[in-house]
Amino acid sequence: MTRQQILGWTQRNGLFFALAILIAIFSILSSRFLTVPNFTVILLQNAVIGLIVVPGAMLILCGLVDLSVGSVAVLSAVVFGQAMASGLGLPVSLLIGLAVGAAWGAFNGYLIAIQGFSPIIITLGGLAGARGLAEFVTQGYTTYGYGREFAFLGNGKLLGVPVPIILFAIVFLIGLHLWYRAPLGRHMIAVGGAKDTAAEIGIKVKLIPFWLYVASGLAAALGGLIIASQLDGAAVTIGTGMELEVLTAILLGGVSFTGGRGSLFGVLFGLLFVGVLSNGLVQVNVSPYFEQVAIGAALCGAAALDMLYQRLERLNVPVENEPIEAPQAGEAR
Amino acid sequence: MSAPVLELRSLSKSFGPVHAVKTVSLAAHAGEVIGLIGDNGAGKSTLTRMIAGAIRPDQGDIIVNGRKEHFETAQDARRAGIETVFQTLALVPGLDIVENIFLGRELLLPGATGRATRTMDVAAMRQRVEEGYQRFGLNLPDMRTKVAALSGGQRQVVAIARAVLWGSGVVVLDEPTAALGVKQTELVLSFIERLRSHKVAVIFISHNMQHVMRVADRVCVLRLGRKVHDGPMSKLSGTDLVALMTGAATAAQ
Numbered sequence: 001m002t003r004q005q006i007l008g009w010t011q012r013n014g015l016f017f018a019l020a021i022l023i024a025i026f027s028i029l030s031s032r033f034l035t036v037p038n039f040t041v042i043l044l045q046n047a048v049i050g051l052i053v054v055p056g057a058m059l060i061l062c063g064l065v066d067l068s069v070g071s072v073a074v075l076s077a078v079v080f081g082q083a084m085a086s087g088l089g090l091p092v093s094l095l096i097g098l099a100v101g102a103a104w105g106a107f108n109g110y111l112i113a114i115q116g117f118s119p120i121i122i123t124l125g126g127l128a129g130a131r132g133l134a135e136f137v138t139q140g141y142t143t144y145g146y147g148r149e150f151a152f153l154g155n156g157k158l159l160g161v162p163v164p165i166i167l168f169a170i171v172f173l174i175g176l177h178l179w180y181r182a183p184l185g186r187h188m189i190a191v192g193g194a195k196d197t198a199a200e201i202g203i204k205v206k207l208i209p210f211w212l213y214v215a216s217g218l219a220a221a222l223g224g225l226i227i228a229s230q231l232d233g234a235a236v237t238i239g240t241g242m243e244l245e246v247l248t249a250i251l252l253g254g255v256s257f258t259g260g261r262g263s264l265f266g267v268l269f270g271l272l273f274v275g276v277l278s279n280g281l282v283q284v285n286v287s288p289y290f291e292q293v294a295i296g297a298a299l300c301g302a303a304a305l306d307m308l309y310q311r312l313e314r315l316n317v318p319v320e321n322e323p324i325e326a327p328q329a330g331e332a333r
Numbered sequence: 334m335s336a337p338v339l340e341l342r343s344l345s346k347s348f349g350p351v352h353a354v355k356t357v358s359l360a361a362h363a364g365e366v367i368g369l370i371g372d373n374g375a376g377k378s379t380l381t382r383m384i385a386g387a388i389r390p391d392q393g394d395i396i397v398n399g400r401k402e403h404f405e406t407a408q409d410a411r412r413a414g415i416e417t418v419f420q421t422l423a424l425v426p427g428l429d430i431v432e433n434i435f436l437g438r439e440l441l442l443p444g445a446t447g448r449a450t451r452t453m454d455v456a457a458m459r460q461r462v463e464e465g466y467q468r469f470g471l472n473l474p475d476m477r478t479k480v481a482a483l484s485g486g487q488r489q490v491v492a493i494a495r496a497v498l499w500g501s502g503v504v505v506l507d508e509p510t511a512a513l514g515v516k517q518t519e520l521v522l523s524f525i526e527r528l529r530s531h532k533v534a535v536i537f538i539s540h541n542m543q544h545v546m547r548v549a550d551r552v553c554v555l556r557l558g559r560k561v562h563d564g565p566m567s568k569l570s571g572t573d574l575v576a577l578m579t580g581a582a583t584a585a586q
């Protein structure tokens with residue numbers, strides 16, 4: 001193997017090995033760690049973030065960001081709760097809850113992707129605005145008690161697997177297909193890495209991000225509904241800090257914040273890394289305050305490694321030395 | 334001679350008071366490399382952009398394979414079989430050579446499921462590029478190499494190869510050697526020479542006389558928006574060309 005290949009291989013698989021080492025350490029320190037029930041817990045705890053992370057990573061790949069997911073989640077949940085309380089019934093209320101997320105996503109997409117507003121400013125506005133709206137909708141009165149059918153969404157199991165994990169798996173598999181097997185993956189890299197070129201070639205540089213925002217809003221709404229189902233109540237605390245958890249998994253997974261580079265498998269490892277770290281630290285009785293410090297350190301480490309890889313890659317570029325063009329006889333001036 | 338693949342009939346384009354291109358006619362045949370030269374501001378890029386569908390002519394017709402075309406977008410021109418390689422190259426550094434060549438026109442798996450699920454036929458795309466490497470004897474690194482890792486000349490070759498692999502009859506190259514060093518220029522020029530034997534009509538725009546004299550069969554000279562010369566390369570010397578470009582000499586059209 002050449003140095004270039006080794007470099008590429010460690011870059012692609014580095015996080016996987018970091019995760020494996022982390023799992024090994026916790027397995028030695030705690031006998032309860034490496035068990036099927038505990039890993040089911042880890043997956044269950046991260047399923048909601050996981051399904052929001054998939055469109056979120058695609059947006060980052062396009063050079064965009066959605067900071068409004070947590071607030072859209074709570075807004076969808078409380079609107080669902082109000083719809084249930086006013087007797088619209090479960091199917092209609094669910095549709096209304098999801099529609100709120102899709103509509104907010106379309107609003108973000110229209111302003112950012114079509115009109116060209118700053119993604120950070122618009123979705124930061126959404127972060128404050130959607131949660132404020134959610135608090136206004138509830139008027140301080142939290143609805144609860146939606147019945148057994150709705151409880152299935154957050155607490156049910158199919159073939160022994162919790163429903164949120166199944167939903168996350170479905171979203172992730174669709175994401176993998178779009179990222180690696182469909183033209184969309186390449187188009188997103190083009191949009192994030194060389195937007196003008198992408199537009200010149202005829203790639204839908206506005207519509208792709210627009211639909212990704214809609215997907216992000218929809219995923220946030222689904223996440224909010226799953227949490228509401230688990231709590232059996234549409235509490236206004238749903239989704240607080242969610243946008244940061246989503247961003248952490250994506251960036252830890254090695255997607256470039258400036259767009260144009262990243263892998264969805266990396267994002268999965270980023271998500272699991274955070275999940276395993278928080279779970280493992282609890283298992284070995286480390287103070288929960290330390291968890292945040294550890295995640296912060298991991299993020300800084302990932303950023304430093306990414307810089308290192310990029311430098312090494314540039315050093316290794318197989319370009320012949322280009323001679324400086326000498327003025328040639330007969331050249332037109 | 335056979336019918337031209339591309340024919341321009343008295344194309345004109347003004348920008349306000351500036352007549353960038355004035356009643357220029359031109360015919361390009363398969364297997365022919367036409368050198369289009371002219372001083373800065375002569376109208377070369379404007380003519381190119383009309384052929385590429387980037388701007389619309391004020392007057393005149395563009396005829397491709399005997400059919401009159403009205404290009405609204407760059408995609409229209411491409412669909413008609415005209416590929417233009419601008420100096421910006423339109424390559425995405427983060428994608429590899431195959432991905433760039435098929436960007437925006439990815440091949441999908443045959444059948445209804447391939448179309449419905451938008452699943453790419455990655456093997457077919459690699460094979461098509463592999464064939465292209467062999468057919469044109471492309472002097473490029475492995476086709477999975479990211480464009481970010483290619484030199485300027487190699488990028489230019491990828492951009493031209495994309496144009497040719499798309500089977501277009503006409504390839505327009507806007508100053509492909511302008512920003513390149515000697516070795517990189519050689520890479521591009523030898524590739525253009527090889528295109529001649531593949532029944533492609535190449536319009537090679539440059540203001541470097543040596544490059545034009547080396548690859549062109551025919552040369553057209555633009556001066557202040559007008560075509561001031563159109564004839565076989567063999568009859569002209571570099572001095573003649575400079576004289577035509579600067580207006581020191583005038584030749585019959």
Ligand SMILES: Nc1ncnc2c1ncn2[C@@H]1O[C@H](COP(=O)(O)OP(=O)(O)O)[C@@H](O)[C@H]1O
Pocket residue numbers: 348351352353371372373374375376377378379380
């Ligand atoms: N978009 C434009 N707007 C105004 N003037 C233009 C534009 N494009 C070209 N021109 C003018 O048209 C003339 C021809 O330009 P161009 O086609 O770029 O020449 P060349 O490529 O041969 O150097 C120049 O005088 C230039 O200033």
Ligand SMILES: [Mg+2]
Pocket residue numbers: 377378
């Ligand atoms: Mg020009």
